[in-house]
Amino acid sequence: MASQVSLRGQSESTLNNYVRRVALFVLHFKQLPEEISEDEINEYLVALARDPKSPSRSSFKHMVYGLRYYFRLLGMNKNAIALPSLKGDTKLPVILNRSELKELFAAPFLLKQRIVLTLIYSAGLRGQEVINLKLGDVDLERKTIHIRQSKYKKDRIVPLSEVMVVGLKKYLSAEHPHIWLFNGKDGGQYSVRGLSWVMREALKKTQIQKKVNLHSLRHSYATHLLEDGLNIVTVKDLLGHSEIGTTMIYLHVAQCEKLTPHSLLDTLYGRR
Known part of the structure; x- marks a missing residue:
């Protein structure tokens, strides 16, 4: 096997x-x-x-x-x-709104915990991808994160926000991690279980009533990108999905602005 x-x-x-x-x-x-x-x-x-x-x-x-x-x-x-066939899960992902995200990211007392939760959302990372990040995978000057051999054995590059760069510089200066971007208690690699614990503890300090978990940050990232107008093919690539159908579920959650029906001739001749 x-x-x-x-x-x-x-x-x-x-x-x-x-x-x-x-x-x-x-x-x-x-x-x-x-x-x-x-x-x-x-x-x-x-x-x-x-x-x-x-x-x-x-x-x-x-x-x-x-x-x-x-x-x-x-x-x-x-x-x-x-063997019995398994029907796909039709439940829609639970999304945190922007106010809830701000409350969540401010909740942890430790800088490291605030940074790791914010990074997961800001780059749409899976838990395993976060713990596998090494210091050399984060380019603060080019503002990119190189995710190596993730699900489906694929590499991908995701953008790093200006705000996240500032936060990471503070974290690196204070914590001085080695090899891994986020070290565990023994100085080795962090664990996904540890990340989930950080998320649960942070939620306890907030007023958030939604049933969410660590992966909800990735769901929120994808949904907010669509709401900000990014096309779904680009969102698919940023998430590292192998099939566009996997990404399509976020279209059912995203509150995108609906265009008023109009004639294409109006836009063709600039009369709209």
């Missing part, structure tokens, strides 16, 4: 997730998946889908993905196809 994940260019976290789910399945039945009948697998998945401890059905979905991957790896495509 590790070899196949590497060959397909998938992340180590994907491998760990698949292996963990298949291991739980094997421990439950004390048999390998290919030795279990289709009826037994379905009963197990039904129980998992109804588990009140997992209201988002994440355990169920990850188990299906893991088993599907396992069966295909063994060349047992019929078994993979027989």
Whole structure:
């Protein structure tokens, strides 16, 4: 499984997730998946889908993905196809408005925590992308951030705002990080869990009632870019999406100004 994940260019976290789910399945039945009948697998998945401890059905979905991957790896495509299909999540992302963002960024006591939350929003970064940033990936003079080998094994360059440059200079002068832009407690790499904790603690100090998390900052970034008039193809590239369809969901959230219907001849001859 590790070899196949590497060959397909998938992340180590994907491998760990698949292996963990298949291991739980094997421990439950004390048999390998290919030795279990289709009826037994379905009963197990039904129980998992109804588990009140997992209201988002994440355990169920990850188990299906893991088993599907396992069966295909063994060349047992019929078994993979027989697994239940998963409908896409139709929930719209929750967005923080600009006033809420200002309140959030002012909440943390530590400069480092204020900077890291602001940077995630200002560049639309994923949590994993933030912790993987090295000092050399941030060019304060050119005002760019180089995100290396992120999801889908793609590099991309995103702009760094003037305000963020000022904040980062203060942070670098005060903290003196080495290798990584944001070091953990032991001087090594920060963790996504640590970032999520910073977000939760900051939210506690605000009046924000929305159910948001760290990734909501990236959702807010994409939505606000569309509201500011940036075209969706550019937003797709800035987010590092592989498909435009993934980016399209933000069109359902963005409050964009609607143009008054008019005749194209009026604009063609300058009479509008």
